[in-house]
């Protein structure tokens with residue numbers, strides 16, 4: 001079976017959200033179609049032509065700004081270039097305000113089998129403050145449209161620790177999310193990045209203790225509702241873990257298409273330069289730059305760092321036996337679990353994973 005994946009980036013959003021520092025910007029007129037042409041030509045020029053893809057992920061930005069015909073062209077380029085017969089997961093990210101019946105039906109008919117939708121909160125006041133373009137009712141409507149179009153694997157993003165959000169507001173967001181019953185839920189604590197409207201206007205993050213309480217409330221409510229907390233920020237119904245994202249967390253290989261996209265192949269981590277105008281001018285035929293050549297040490301360190309993000313944890317054999325007393329102490333403190341020759345973090349452990357991971361890094 002193929003172990004190769006592909007990530008396609010769409011660097012457009014109708015408007016920047018107040019907390020966002022992703023690589024995306026409002027598109028100039030005609031920019032989207034010229035971008036899709038360039039993206040298709042980059043895909044067709046891939047040196048991995050003929051290889052089988054196990055997962056495809058179209059992220060952004062806002063991929064749902066691409067029209068039905070844009071997606072038809074994109075899928076045609078993928079089919080011309082790669083073998084998709086064993087592709088188990090084809091995800092497209094969307095924002096609620098751009099989901100229409102005909103868009104959803106076309107994507108489903110093209111073979112897209114998973115949608116990841118940015119909901120963030122069901123409070124209209126908080127959505128406005130975040131600079132989102134949709135309302136809670138529109139998010140619920142978009143979810144129904146996607147279900148009616150045939151999507152049986154939908155992921156929804158929620159944000160916690162929003163400005164002025166308290167525990168009961170988060171609880172009500174989680175209840176509304178659970179009542180929709182998506183197959184997968186991602187929950188991110190709001191981080192304020194300095195070069196965003198929030199950062200520039202002095203909006204601050206909630207204090208550490210509130211963030212901790214919100215994280216644990218999220219864990220308790222979603223696990224009680226039948227979701228497995230399988231990664232620091234991700235929850236899934238049985239058998240519905242995000243296959244593509246698990247490729248990232250388990251050191252798998254993936255190709256990158258579109259400016260700002262990162263790839264990993266043959267031990268090299270690379271990135272497509274973040275310049276959309278240049279990407280279009282060169283019709284997608286840009287040279288990626290090497291971010292890192294992953295040597296044996298980096299591979300080992302990364303496997304520990306990424307493995308501890310997941311509830312599966314890591315084999316004990318990866319950890320220097322001198323560190324066993326440290327692991328045992330973490331278990332006594334409720335931060336870790338030792339079982340079946342593996343070590344993993346609990347929800348409390350996920351909250352302090354940075355410190356634990358650095359203590360477990362292998363010696364050079």
Ligand code: SF4
Nearest residue numbers: 013016017020060061
């Ligand atoms: S829709 Fe997503 S990518 Fe676009 S500005 Fe908002 S948070 Fe950023």
